[in-house]
Amino acid sequence: MSASSGIIRRIPLLLVSDDVLLPGASMRISVRSSNNMNMVKSRLLSRNTLSSAVIGVIPTRPEHSESENEEVENIQSNTVGTAAVVVQVTGTNWPRPMYTLLVTGIYRFRLDRLLQSTPYKVGSVTQLDNLTLDEADIDAENKELGELIESLREKARQLLDMYDISLPVVVKLKKLLKTLPPQNLPDICASIVKASYTEKLQVLDSVDLEERLRKTLPLLVRQIEGLRLLQKSKKNRMQIVPRSKLPAVLGKMIQTPRDMLDDDKDTDNELLDLENKIREAQMPDQANKIAMNELKRLEKMSPHMPDYAMTRNYLDLLVELPWSKLTKDTLDIEQARRDLDCDHYAMDKLKKRVIEFLAVRQLKNSLKGPILCFVGPPGVGKTSIGRSIAHTLGREFHRISLGGVCDQSDIRGHRRTYIGAMPGRIIQGLKTAGTRNPVFLLDEIDKLTRGVHGDPSAALLEVLDPEQNHTFVDHYVNVPFDLSQVIFIATANSLAGIPAPLRDRVEIIPVAGYTQEEKFHIAIRHLIPKQLAAHGLTSEQLQILEDSIKCTIEKYTREAGVRQLERKIGAICRAVAVRVAEASSKHERADKDTDAVHHETDDEKDAHLAENVVDPPEMPIVIDEHALEDILGVPRFERESRDRFDEPGVAAGLAWTEVGGEVMHVEATRMEGDGKLTLTGQLGSVMRESARLALNWLRSHAEGCGIAVAQGSDLLESTDVHIHFPAGAVSKDGPSAGVTVASALVSLFTGRSVRADTAMTGEITLHGLVLPVGGIRDKILAAHRAGFMRVVIPQKNEKDLKDIPATVRSEMSIIPCARLEQVLCAVFPEGFPDLGRDVEVVTSKL
Numbered sequence: 001m002s003a004s005s006g007i008i009r010r011i012p013l014l015l016v017s018d019d020v021l022l023p024g025a026s027m028r029i030s031v032r033s034s035n036n037m038n039m040v041k042s043r044l045l046s047r048n049t050l051s052s053a054v055i056g057v058i059p060t061r062p063e064h065s066e067s068e069n070e071e072v073e074n075i076q077s078n079t080v081g082t083a084a085v086v087v088q089v090t091g092t093n094w095p096r097p098m099y100t101l102l103v104t105g106i107y108r109f110r111l112d113r114l115l116q117s118t119p120y121k122v123g124s125v126t127q128l129d130n131l132t133l134d135e136a137d138i139d140a141e142n143k144e145l146g147e148l149i150e151s152l153r154e155k156a157r158q159l160l161d162m163y164d165i166s167l168p169v170v171v172k173l174k175k176l177l178k179t180l181p182p183q184n185l186p187d188i189c190a191s192i193v194k195a196s197y198t199e200k201l202q203v204l205d206s207v208d209l210e211e212r213l214r215k216t217l218p219l220l221v222r223q224i225e226g227l228r229l230l231q232k233s234k235k236n237r238m239q240i241v242p243r244s245k246l247p248a249v250l251g252k253m254i255q256t257p258r259d260m261l262d263d264d265k266d267t268d269n270e271l272l273d274l275e276n277k278i279r280e281a282q283m284p285d286q287a288n289k290i291a292m293n294e295l296k297r298l299e300k301m302s303p304h305m306p307d308y309a310m311t312r313n314y315l316d317l318l319v320e321l322p323w324s325k326l327t328k329d330t331l332d333i334e335q336a337r338r339d340l341d342c343d344h345y346a347m348d349k350l351k352k353r354v355i356e357f358l359a360v361r362q363l364k365n366s367l368k369g370p371i372l373c374f375v376g377p378p379g380v381g382k383t384s385i386g387r388s389i390a391h392t393l394g395r396e397f398h399r400i401s402l403g404g405v406c407d408q409s410d411i412r413g414h415r416r417t418y419i420g421a422m423p424g425r426i427i428q429g430l431k432t433a434g435t436r437n438p439v440f441l442l443d444e445i446d447k448l449t450r451g452v453h454g455d456p457s458a459a460l461l462e463v464l465d466p467e468q469n470h471t472f473v474d475h476y477v478n479v480p481f482d483l484s485q486v487i488f489i490a491t492a493n494s495l496a497g498i499p500a501p502l503r504d505r506v507e508i509i510p511v512a513g514y515t516q517e518e519k520f521h522i523a524i525r526h527l528i529p530k531q532l533a534a535h536g537l538t539s540e541q542l543q544i545l546e547d548s549i550k551c552t553i554e555k556y557t558r559e560a561g562v563r564q565l566e567r568k569i570g571a572i573c574r575a576v577a578v579r580v581a582e583a584s585s586k587h588e589r590a591d592k593d594t595d596a597v598h599h600e601t602d603d604e605k606d607a608h609l610a611e612n613v614v615d616p617p618e619m620p621i622v623i624d625e626h627a628l629e630d631i632l633g634v635p636r637f638e639r640e641s642r643d644r645f646d647e648p649g650v651a652a653g654l655a656w657t658e659v660g661g662e663v664m665h666v667e668a669t670r671m672e673g674d675g676k677l678t679l680t681g682q683l684g685s686v687m688r689e690s691a692r693l694a695l696n697w698l699r700s701h702a703e704g705c706g707i708a709v710a711q712g713s714d715l716l717e718s719t720d721v722h723i724h725f726p727a728g729a730v731s732k733d734g735p736s737a738g739v740t741v742a743s744a745l746v747s748l749f750t751g752r753s754v755r756a757d758t759a760m761t762g763e764i765t766l767h768g769l770v771l772p773v774g775g776i777r778d779k780i781l782a783a784h785r786a787g788f789m790r791v792v793i794p795q796k797n798e799k800d801l802k803d804i805p806a807t808v809r810s811e812m813s814i815i816p817c818a819r820l821e822q823v824l825c826a827v828f829p830e831g832f833p834d835l836g837r838d839v840e841v842v843t844s845k846l
């Protein structure tokens with residue numbers, strides 16, 4: 001008898017490979033495949049109508065897929081599935097994204113046609129079960145069928161009597177049995193007994209009620225027999241015994257009511273495995289106790305409960321953490337020095353400090369050593385020095401990028417009560433490193449931001465404090481972990497971005513940018529060999545001329561570090577790799593063709609070979625300036641054009657930014673008006689004030705500068721002034737542009753141009769004193785890069801000149817000035833004799 005009721009619907013389909021959902025039964029489904037995940041996201045999570053909660057659950061059949069995880073592209077039409085309503089959706093992100101759906105089957109359907117496969121499957125289906133079939137109709141129609149129904153009901157009653165009646169689910173089922181319509185009876189019975197996937201599939205596929213009853217009855221009988229056997233052997237009434245404690249054979253035969261939601265066959269082995277792992281992990285007592293308690297909880301849970309996955313993940317993490325794994329330090333100071341020199345060119349000051357740090361560790365394996373924090377522009381080797389330290393010590397290295405971290409739980413983890421809770425980056429790092437004494441590089445601590453979920457830098461304070469970090473508690477792990485053996489090294493681009501309490505915990509080591517010459521040597525010794533190896537090339541295949549390297553540094557990059565330079569060398573290697581590969585494949589083709597022409601006549605052979613003649617590739621491929629332009633395009637940076645200084649009102653200042661020193665041209669212009677000052681270029685308040693200050697200094701010293709102002713009137717009478725600081729899109733602040741603005745204004749009002757070969761930096765006071773500024777080394781290097789021959793600096797910064805490499809100092813004149821008058825005399829060709837002070841301009845001898 002067919003119970004088809006023929007209602008056609010279009011529903012989203014979920015392919016399930018680990019269990020069969022029967023109408024009337026409930027089950028939890030783990031959703032992992034991308035197709036199924038798409039369905040959950042776009043149907044279940046983004047809509048909230050009742051109809052959007054109805055899905056079609058189709059068990060995968062052997063003909064669908066060979067492996068369980070494989071995505072099934074085409075489901076055959078006529079496949080039988082179960083329409084179900086999704087009652088609950090839970091999700092987790094860790095260890096990988098997964099949803100768990102609680103679904104209840106409503107009716108059987110037959111798939112007529114697959115309407116779409118992506119982003120998730122949708123099918124047109126025909127309802128098969130008649131939801132309103134009456135028992136009276138059945139009796140009248142078929143006596144035999146009525147008897148079958150009755151005996152199934154009787155067996156079900158017997159089975160339920162054998163189960164533990166204190167369980168609410170058993171009580172519910174008993175009540176349900178009395179009123180259950182006959183067409184639902186086999187489905188419900190089949191889902192409360194232990195049956196294999198195939199057996200359940202057969203029940204689902206039995207569209208005819210009589211056939212379905214016949215398939216289910218033996219399952220019930222087998223279950224009852226199994227339970228009787230168990231009762232006999234135990235000589236007592238059926239008890240709810242955890243399946244892990246039952247003899248293997250019986251355990252497999254018995255499906256307790258709890259097992260309706262619990263069908264994971266490997267659970268027992270998994271738990272046993274986990275127990276062994278907990279023992280082997282050598283956790284401290286407190287952690288071990290918690291792990292064992294959690295394991296006990298896990299044994300009592302069904303694998304389909306959301307708590308099960310959470311507890312399982314938690315225990316997996318606990319056993320993977322390196323509670324007692326340590327690597328032995330292999331420190332030899334002489335070797336460390338050699339390693340550092342071998343990995344990095346220049347950086348003498350930094351290397352000296354690192355050697356000191358390592359030497360102290362060698363003498364006294366102090367657990368409370370300082371935390372080094374390298375501060376400098378991008379690409380100057382801060383991260384790679386950290387890696388070298390780990391290598392020298394023979395420790396594992398792990399980099400934790402803190403850029404953009406704005407949530408405390410990123411450092412300290414989420415509490416386990418949250419859905420998708422995860423441990424923080426410190427604990428994850430320890431898991432990855434696999435030892436409890438790795439070198440952790442906390443990259444970009446200046447990029448931490450404070451978000452709505454707490455201040456991550458506050459969490460870092462505890463991590464970095466040697467007094468506290470031996471009992472670091474991650475919210476997820478919730479047991480103290482000893483971080484005192486970890487060596488922490490931090491890096492930052494700018495000191496200003498490091499939160500003050502953190503700055504207090506670390507020892508700041510400035511790392512400055514490189515000179516052109518240092519970059520050249522870094523390229524030759526490190527970057528080119530590294531890129532050649534990365535592209536599978538050798539120095540016999542590619543040779544970059546020294547002039548080409550210099551040209552790349554000067555015309556294709558403008559940076560404090562060497563990252564762009566490394567990228568450009570990478571681009572050259574890629575281009576050469578293509579030529580080498582092309583040449584070798586031409587060769588191969590020519591060889592094959594030579595074989596193929598074996599049977600041709602001699603003339604034909606000659607003609608054929610002549611066509612395929614391959615020039616041997618000229619090795620090494622030499623990169624000269626022409627080849628460089630071919631590969632990298634037209635040069636991006638030319639020497640600063642001196643034309644812009646032809647017009648009065650322009651002066652070259654030196655600024656210090658996170659990416660190192662930069663040359664900044666300040667432009668001033670005047671127009672008719674009533675003394676208004678306009679400042680543009682996204683300036684901060686300090687910079688605005690210093691521009692106003694420079695203008696007022698000029699108003700009071702106009703005469704000394706040779707500017708004709710009528711008696712009793714003002715410099716700004718009927719004049720507006722506009723000062724612009726390029727590049728307008730970058731925000732700027734700080735007082736160090738004071739001398740530059742003053743020079744630009746003097747140039748504007750006197751009509752005399754500033755010397756085109758001079759750049760300057762310095763803060764000024766209202767009385768014309770020049771005050772010291774920061775970042776002198778980077779600023780002078782930036783001026784050198786841009787081709788300036790003279791740099792004016794505050795006199796009090798003269799002591800910083802010892803950090804400037806000798807090669808740069810020999811190529812530039814550095815002029816320290818204590819007063820603005822001296823600056824003006826230094827930057828204007830004929831000076832200002834009327835300024836009335838001792839304005840001798842002296843080049844630094846340092």
Ligand SMILES: Nc1ncnc2c1ncn2[C@@H]1O[C@H](COP(=O)(O)OP(=O)(O)OP(=O)(O)O)[C@@H](O)[C@H]1O
Binds near residue numbers: 343563
């Ligand atoms: N002195 C040097 N000798 C050899 N190689 C160097 C040197 N300085 C930098 N490098 C190389 O430059 C590249 C960039 O360096 P790294 O990533 O360490 O920079 P960083 O200062 O950490 O930058 P960021 O602040 O952006 O993280 C690396 O390949 C590194 O090996």
